[in-house]
Amino acid sequence: MPLEIVVVPCLSDNYAYLVHDPVAGATAVVDTPDAAPIQAELKARGWKLTDILLTHHHQDHIAGVAALRRDYGARVVGAAADAQRLPPLDLAMRDGDGVVVGSEKGTVLDVSGHTLGHIAYHFPDSEAVFTGDSLMALGCGRLFEGDAATMWASLSKLAALPPSTQVYSGHEYAEANARFALTVERNNPALQARAAQIAAARTEGRPNVPVRLSEELATNPFLRAKLAKVKQAIGQPGCADVDAFAEIRARKDRF
Numbered sequence: 721m722p723l724e725i726v727v728v729p730c731l732s733d734n735y736a737y738l739v740h741d742p743v744a745g746a747t748a749v750v751d752t753p754d755a756a757p758i759q760a761e762l763k764a765r766g767w768k769l770t771d772i773l774l775t776h777h778h779q780d781h782i783a784g785v786a787a788l789r790r791d792y793g794a795r796v797v798g799a800a801a802d803a804q805r806l807p808p809l810d811l812a813m814r815d816g817d818g819v820v821v822g823s824e825k826g827t828v829l830d831v832s833g834h835t836l837g838h839i840a841y842h843f844p845d846s847e848a849v850f851t852g853d854s855l856m857a858l859g860c861g862r863l864f865e866g867d868a869a870t871m872w873a874s875l876s877k878l879a880a881l882p883p884s885t886q887v888y889s890g891h892e893y894a895e896a897n898a899r900f901a902l903t904v905e906r907n908n909p910a911l912q913a914r915a916a917q918i919a920a921a922r923t924e925g926r927p928n929v930p931v932r933l934s935e936e937l938a939t940n941p942f943l944r945a946k947l948a949k950v951k952q953a954i955g956q957p958g959c960a961d962v963d964a965f966a967e968i969r970a971r972k973d974r975f
Contacts, residue, residue, distance in 0.1 A: 722846040723824055725888065727927050728761050730754040733892045734780055735929055737850060738767065739843075741822025746770045748821045749794075750841065750850040751890060752784030759791065771821060774798035775852025776838040777805035781890060801830075802837030813839060831878060833871025834861030840878065848886050848930070851878060856889040857931050858897035858914070860942040862973065868966035872945070875965070879943050883934035894918045894928035900975045904941040904953055904968060911939040941968050 726738040730753035737750040738761060748771035749758055762769055769792040774782055776799070785807040788794055797819060800812035813819060815830035819841060826843040831854035838861075842849045853861035854871075855878045863871055878887075898915035905911055914935065918928050937943055944950045945965035951957050954967050 723821060723843060723848065725846070725848060725886075725930075726761060726765070727888075727929060728757050729892075729927065730757050730784075731780060735888070735890055735892065735927065736784075737888050738762065738765075739773075739821050739848075739850075740765075740767055741824060744822030746822035748773050749788065750888070751775055751781040751852060752788055753780050755784030755787035755791075758784060758788065762792075768792060769794045772796045773819065773841055773850070774806055775840065775850065775854075775890065776835045777802050778835065778853070781852065782807055799828075799830075799837040799839045801832075802835070802839075805837075815839075829874075829877060831855070831874035833863055833866035833874045836865045836870075838874075842881060842885075844882070844885075847882065847884050848888060849878065849881060849933075850888045852890045854878065854889075855887060855936070855940075855943075856891060856897065857887070857894040857928050858901050858918075858936070858940050859893055859972070860940075860969070863969060868969060869962050871969070872962045872965045875943055879933070879937060881933055883932070883937065885933040886930035887933055887936060888930045892922075892927060892929070895922050900972050901939065901941045903971070903975070905939075905944070905950065908939065910935075914939050 724740040728736040734753035739748040747767040750773045795810035797811040798806040813828040817828045819826045829840040831840045834853045840851045946961040
């Protein structure tokens with residue numbers, strides 16, 4: 721039975737995710753921007769938090785750890801490479817390590833770039849990947865610590881997951897990301913349609929997560945940097961894939 725996943729809006733534009741195994745009764749939360757909305761959702765569903773899965777050390781992803789650990793005794797999982805900047809870890813993970821929620825085993829992926837030591841959690845049986853601030857809906861995180869080559873390698877790793885994978889990212893940036901993406905591929909019909917869907921969702925107060933990886937591959941300019949038509953669109957035909965990515969990231973930083 722696949723994991724049950726609940727989107728929990730936090731702060732102004734963050735998301736946490738409750739990941740529940742209904743058979744084993746285990747519940748994890750991916751990132752903890754704020755304890756209160758996570759606690760409220762757990763209470764409403766009658767779930768007990770067993771695990772806290774952290775993607776990276778930024779405060780808007782770890783602020784709720786202390787309160788949740790105190791109230792539930794949940795174990796805290798995070799990157800060994802970033803352990804000195806994370807709350808105390810019960811499990812320190814490296815690329816390729818297995819992580820278990822209830823009866824389902826996932827895999828930790830090193831997706832450094834936004835930060836060094838940033839990780840994602842892939843649960844193949846449930847067709848879900850939790851990407852934090854690495855791959856986002858129509859975007860990717862700013863390169864605060866890693867360089868373009870590091871982030872391009874991370875995005876390429878995520879892009880190689882099965883296309884049916886649902887991507888659960890850390891922020892509601894889709895509308896702004898869509899506006900930028902249209903400056904790169906204005907004539908992409910899939911992107912035009914998705915931008916309209918995103919705008920409608922925000923008007924109705926609905927989140928734009930999760931999104932199927934196949935949609936990202938068809939519309940996200942950062943994943944599409946390797947395509948000849950995208951390189952042509954940014955005026956760099958024939959350039960290396962990582963250079964095209966770096967140019968698109970630089971344009972987004974100025975957007």
